[in-house]
Amino acid sequence: MNTVNDHNILSRPNVIWIIVAAVTMVILFVINLYAPMSVAIGSVYCVVILYSWFMPWKHLEIYVASVCSVLAITAFVFTEEAPQTLLSGINVLMGLIAFWVSTSLVTIAKRGYRALDYEKLFHEQQLKIHTLELNEKRSTHDFRQNIMEKGNSRFQALLESAPDSMVIVTDQGKIQFINAQAETIFGYSREELIGRGINLLFPDGFSDFRSVISTEYGGHTNLNNRSVMEYEGLRKNGQVFPTELSLCPLITEEDILYSLAIRNISERKEAETNYHRISERLSIATNAGKIGIWEYNFESKSIYWDAITYQHFGLVEGQGDDLDTYCKSVVHPEDLFHVFREMKLAIKEARDARFEVRLILPDQPIRFLMITGIFERNGTNRAVRMTGTCLDITELKIAQMGLQRREESFMGAFANSAIGMALVDLNGQFMKVNNSMCESLGYTSAELIGLTFQEITYPDDLNKDLKLLDETLRNQRDSYQIDKRYFHKNGNVVAVILTVTAVKDIYGELSHFISQIIDITPRIEADKKMVLLVEVTKGQNESLMNFAHIVSHNLRSHTTNLSMLTNFLQKEEDVAEREHITNMLLNASESLSETVQHLNDVVQVKFNILEEQKSVNLLLTMNMVERNINAFLNENKVEYRMDIPESHHVSVVPAYLDSILLNLYTNAIKYKSPYRDLILDICSQESNEEIILKFRDNGQGIDLNRHRGSIFGMYKTFHKQEHAKGIGLYITKNQIEAMQGSIDVISEVNVGSTFILKFKNSNHPNNIIHEPKDSHQLYHR
């Protein structure tokens, strides 16, 4: 069977070519009639041509034609019948051309056959067989056998060239034929398999071939009844591989054969397995991550949700008929608007959509979903479908909101704290400051942010702060607290308690500092005031004690005198002496009443009488006092120079100021030098919160080395003056101190004294006396 010729003379195209070849031969023959010398050669050639149609040796004609040509050329060369020889040469040439054309055409025809549809061919073949069967009467058995064999060989050629592995089995399952592809995939040779059971190749699928057939066809074998099945194939080497086979009955007149087209589907199976694995993995991942997957088709307006998406939207899978409407009912109306806008934008800008929505589900806390979508576009770049994910971010959102709330409350506390707070970077520059901080330091927030704390720290306090800061930078401490001072913008010193806390970022690296300052300047001022107050009180207490002793001393001395004199008077009988004693008694009682008067004056000087103080023009008061004692001054030939600016106003109790000035004048006159006329030099000058009044005389002066401590004491007298009572300066001092002023003296014996008085300057803003009308309004609101 292997030697069977490829050429099938029964095929229609071949008949045509045989006719063409025969005509060619006749023509050649006619030509050769005129050239007897070449007849033999042409005849041989024609025979060869004809023979070549039926002979399997493909190239024999070439050899024969070559020999003929050589003979013809030899005849041409060695005979002298040149014209005839030439003719026979042309004849040979034409023969060669005819041969070449016909063989070429046959070859093309053969190729055309191969390109034909096998199945169609197969059916044609079958049809032919049927036709032959129908024409049985005309056929003999031999003829049929011949036809069958010829058909088989065509059929086998088809099977060989089929892309799939083909096996033909009998209805008993015996292998009748296999093609080369089947040999390859099963690893057996043809010889090994022919006559063996198909169960050898498919031990599971075809363990009982007959039963398979009866299941598949149930006795109704039909040409068009093909069945496709998947069985595992077994290789010779024992390897198992998945196959897809297509079983088809072949009906012959003797029996029914079955063709099996087998395809190795390992790759497809593997791809399927991979696909399953991937989708399984995806499903595990989406389940674990609670990632819902959804799809929306813009054309059909259909929505697909997976189980998780349903769950996220508060439904059970498959629940809800109209998901679109459902969505619109549960999504927060505000978000719905954003969703539409985002979708529109995403479509317009050809990007992925991403939005967050809030779901309001009945009887459930609000739910946050993060939804992303990717558009699929068609050829015209129109969005046809959108696929995306859906993630429940409620917990994240709640955490975020909590964080935000904490941050807001921190910022609120920061902004409104009564404590000065600042965020300071690692170089000491202010990054953010609150109002209290600005207020304490006198800068605006914008001014402070450009500064470093080093720039506004009081130089003496900088090092201790830097030392602690350095320790914090080196992670040796997390915070520190110190007392320190800053410079206020106006140059004043601000005392604070500073607390610095280091803030670390998520990597544990130092990020910045939080500084908190408690302004203790007012406290320190208050402390100072208190110390002053304590001193004043102590002084007052002391002076009160002195006063008490003075009082007791004076009263005692007078009363003892009185009692003594009374005693003498009782015993005395001498009239003159009695009168003397009576006079003394009178003096003593006068002194007593005078002393009581003095005490009264002293007691009237009250301390801390701020509310009674008024702003008084110093010059006017001076002039008034002067007018009152004008006669006295003239009598004593007092010359005076006055330099008091009209603008000088002092905060005083007017009666005290009168009394003080009067006392200064009378003292100056009382203790003027007996050797020269009195010259007074009175001037005032303004010094910040104070008005300083200088009252200079050229009188006797006081020996301050001896009397410095007691000059303003009670009943201290320094001159041999009869009317020196030692009470004037004591009262003056008390009065001036009651008005928060002071008095001092510089003096030289026989040269003169200068009293230096300091009063509160009522023009200075710190000393402005407020009318208490605001406090009245408080009661009438």
Add this chain to the structure above:
Amino acid sequence: MNRKIPTSCIIDNDPIFIYGTRRMMKESFLCETILEYHNGQEAIDDLIRRQDNGEEMPSVIFLDLDMPIMNGWDFLDQFMKYEQLMRLNIFIYITSSSIDPRELEKVNSYKAVSKYILKPVTPQDLELILEALNMV
């Protein structure tokens, strides 16, 4: 007991006190000369003058504390500076109306002061002074 004191001295700016003391002294013992000064300065100046002139010096001084120009304390300070005066061992009695404990305390720090007598001076005080003088 010798009831005679040749010379005594009163330093006080209160004329009534001087009158009363003189009168009381007259009743208690015989005192030929009673020197009278109205302040410390007057007293120290005159005492030094008397000493220089070899005049009779007082054996007792009644000294007030509260006086103008120079008070009793300053007088004591001045007095103690003069070696010649100190050598005389004059009895100095401080006579004052003050009951200020600080002043009583201060008195103790002056060796020259014999005693603090709270005014008025009584006959009993004078009696004690006389006894003290006789013991020398």
